Amino acid sequence: MEEILQLLSEDARLTDAQIAERTGISEAEAKDAVAKLEKDKVIRRYKTVIDWERAGIEHVFGFIEVRCAPERGVGFDAVAERIMEFPEVHSLYLMSGAYDFLVVIQGGNMRDVAYFVAEKLAPLDHVVGTATHFVLRRYKVDGDVMVERAQAKRLPVTP
Amino acid sequence: MAKTRPRVARRVQTLRPSGIRRFFELVERMPEAISLGIGEPDFITPWRVREAGIYSLERGHTHYTPNRGIGPLLQEIAQYLDRRFGVSYDPDTELVVTVGGSEAIDVALRTVLEPNDGVLIPQPCFVSYVPCAVLAGGRALQVSTSVEHDFQVQVDDLAEAYDEGTRALLISYPSNPTGAVMPRAGMEALVEFAADRDMLIISDEIYAELTYDGAHCSAAATPVGRQRTILVGGFSKAWAMTGWRLGFAAGPADIIEAMVKVHSYAVMCSPTTAQEAAIEALRGCDEEIDQMRREYNQRRRVMLNRLNEMGLSCFEPKGAFYAFPSVSATGLTSEQFAERLLEEEKVAVVPGTAFGPSGEGFVRCSYATSMPLIEEAMLRMAGFVSRVGG
Known part of the structure; x- marks a missing residue:
C-alpha cells in the first residue's frame, strides 16, 4: 500500500x-x-503541480505570521476556523514559537493579499498582530525543484 | 641500427579491446538515442554524501590517507558488512579501501596468482575479469553459464574447466550483465567446490544491495567460505557513487595485508574526499538506498514484462539493474540486433557477446534509466522486434 x-x-x-x-x-x-x-480518505484528492510563473500568470505566494489572544474556553480552534474559511487562505498551521498561526496565501496579486490582510485578517477578533512575507522566488515546492538546472551527463555506454 | 622491439608488451597486445568500446563509438555519434547501455546508476549521489565530500574539501583534507583507508571508514564498512550480510571483519587487519571495486579485483588477482595459475571465471561476466587475470600473469579459465540455469554457474561445469594449476574462482552475484543472483544453496555448493580443491574465491559483490527477491548471500557468509574468500564491494552502485571511485575488499588478514602492500605500491591510497564522503554514505543513507532500490525494482518489473510481451524471452533477473533477454527469436545475432536496433529505432543495448562468448544470443538492457525513457525504449524495441519477426 x-x-x-x-x-x-x-x-x-x-x-x-x-x-x-x-x-x-x-x-x-x-x-x-x-x-x-x-x-478511506487516505487519498483525499488528485492535484497538479503548476509552475504559475512559467505560465505567465500572476500568482503571489505569501506567508503571514499571526499573533492572537485566544478566546477563553475555546482556544485557538475558534480563531483558526474563522481564518481558514477565507478562500485566500491556502494553508493554515498553528505554530510553536514567536507567533501563533502561519497563514499561507496563494494566488492573486500583491494588492489582493495586502487588502486581505488589512481588511480581513488583521481586524479579526483576537488577532493582535500580523507580519506578511512575500515569496520572491520558489526554488523547491512540495518536493519538486522549480528552477532549471543542467542535468548531470553519463557516458552513453559503459560496462 | 638496433632492431626495434615492440613497444607494447605482448601480454597487453593480446588483450582484446572491450566489446563495449566499438559500440560506445556508434552510440556516441547518435546523441538522441535512448541508451539502455549504461552500467551505472542514473541517480546522483545522495546530497548528504556530496555535502560530506564538500565539507571534507573545505576543511582542507587534501592529503594522503593511510594505505588501507581511514579508520572511521574501515569501522563503518566492518559494521555495515556485519549488519547487512552477517559477515564480520576486523577493520584493522581484514579490510582495505580501494579505488572502486575494480581495483580490488585487480589487486586481489595480482596478490594471489602465481604465473600461469588458473582462474575460473563464469561468463558472461563483467568486462575486466579476464583481462585482469591475464595481466596478473594468470590463465583465465572461462566457464559458460546458461539461461537454463538462470545464469547461475554450475559446479559440474566448474569441475570440467578445473585443472591442477587452478588457484582461484572469480564470481559475481548479483551479476553484470545477466542480473542473475546466487541463492544460499548454490553459493554453498560453490564454496564447497573451492574448499575441496583448496582454491580461493574472489567474490565481486558490488551489486549486493540491489537484490530484489530474497536476501543477498555473500560467499563469505559461511565459516568455510569466509576463510578463503576475498569479498569485494563498493559504493558505486547502491550509493550511486561511480565517479568517486571507491570500493573495498574484505578477507582473511594474511591476504588483506598482502593486498594492502600491492595497493600501496599501485595507488598509495584511495581518494581522501571520497573516503570521507563514504562515511556519511554508510551512516545516513539507508532510506535513500531503499528508495532507489524500490524504484529499480519497479523499472525491473516493467522492463521484464515488456520484453516478454514483445516476444524476447527473458528469465527473471533478481539483482543488479540489468535484464538479459534472448534475441534468438529474431534470428539475429547479438551484435546484429544491437546495431540494427540502434540504427532503426535509436535505442542502445549492449550485445551479450561483449561479456563473453556465452552472451551470444542475448543483449544487456540496463534499467538504470528513468521510467519514461524505459517505457519509450520498450515501445520502440517492440516495434523493431515485430518488424524483424519475433
Whole structure:
C-alpha cells in the first residue's frame, strides 16, 4: 500500500495497469487498492503541480505570521476556523514559537493579499498582530525543484 | 641500427579491446538515442554524501590517507558488512579501501596468482575479469553459464574447466550483465567446490544491495567460505557513487595485508574526499538506498514484462539493474540486433557477446534509466522486434 501511495504521490495520473506492472500485483488488485484508499480518505484528492510563473500568470505566494489572544474556553480552534474559511487562505498551521498561526496565501496579486490582510485578517477578533512575507522566488515546492538546472551527463555506454 | 622491439608488451597486445568500446563509438555519434547501455546508476549521489565530500574539501583534507583507508571508514564498512550480510571483519587487519571495486579485483588477482595459475571465471561476466587475470600473469579459465540455469554457474561445469594449476574462482552475484543472483544453496555448493580443491574465491559483490527477491548471500557468509574468500564491494552502485571511485575488499588478514602492500605500491591510497564522503554514505543513507532500490525494482518489473510481451524471452533477473533477454527469436545475432536496433529505432543495448562468448544470443538492457525513457525504449524495441519477426 505504501508503495502505491508513493507512486501516486509522484504521478497521480498513473493508471491501475501501470501501478500493477510496477508493483507486481494484478490490475484488479491495484484498482481495488486505490478505490479503498480513496474511500478511506487516505487519498483525499488528485492535484497538479503548476509552475504559475512559467505560465505567465500572476500568482503571489505569501506567508503571514499571526499573533492572537485566544478566546477563553475555546482556544485557538475558534480563531483558526474563522481564518481558514477565507478562500485566500491556502494553508493554515498553528505554530510553536514567536507567533501563533502561519497563514499561507496563494494566488492573486500583491494588492489582493495586502487588502486581505488589512481588511480581513488583521481586524479579526483576537488577532493582535500580523507580519506578511512575500515569496520572491520558489526554488523547491512540495518536493519538486522549480528552477532549471543542467542535468548531470553519463557516458552513453559503459560496462 | 638496433632492431626495434615492440613497444607494447605482448601480454597487453593480446588483450582484446572491450566489446563495449566499438559500440560506445556508434552510440556516441547518435546523441538522441535512448541508451539502455549504461552500467551505472542514473541517480546522483545522495546530497548528504556530496555535502560530506564538500565539507571534507573545505576543511582542507587534501592529503594522503593511510594505505588501507581511514579508520572511521574501515569501522563503518566492518559494521555495515556485519549488519547487512552477517559477515564480520576486523577493520584493522581484514579490510582495505580501494579505488572502486575494480581495483580490488585487480589487486586481489595480482596478490594471489602465481604465473600461469588458473582462474575460473563464469561468463558472461563483467568486462575486466579476464583481462585482469591475464595481466596478473594468470590463465583465465572461462566457464559458460546458461539461461537454463538462470545464469547461475554450475559446479559440474566448474569441475570440467578445473585443472591442477587452478588457484582461484572469480564470481559475481548479483551479476553484470545477466542480473542473475546466487541463492544460499548454490553459493554453498560453490564454496564447497573451492574448499575441496583448496582454491580461493574472489567474490565481486558490488551489486549486493540491489537484490530484489530474497536476501543477498555473500560467499563469505559461511565459516568455510569466509576463510578463503576475498569479498569485494563498493559504493558505486547502491550509493550511486561511480565517479568517486571507491570500493573495498574484505578477507582473511594474511591476504588483506598482502593486498594492502600491492595497493600501496599501485595507488598509495584511495581518494581522501571520497573516503570521507563514504562515511556519511554508510551512516545516513539507508532510506535513500531503499528508495532507489524500490524504484529499480519497479523499472525491473516493467522492463521484464515488456520484453516478454514483445516476444524476447527473458528469465527473471533478481539483482543488479540489468535484464538479459534472448534475441534468438529474431534470428539475429547479438551484435546484429544491437546495431540494427540502434540504427532503426535509436535505442542502445549492449550485445551479450561483449561479456563473453556465452552472451551470444542475448543483449544487456540496463534499467538504470528513468521510467519514461524505459517505457519509450520498450515501445520502440517492440516495434523493431515485430518488424524483424519475433
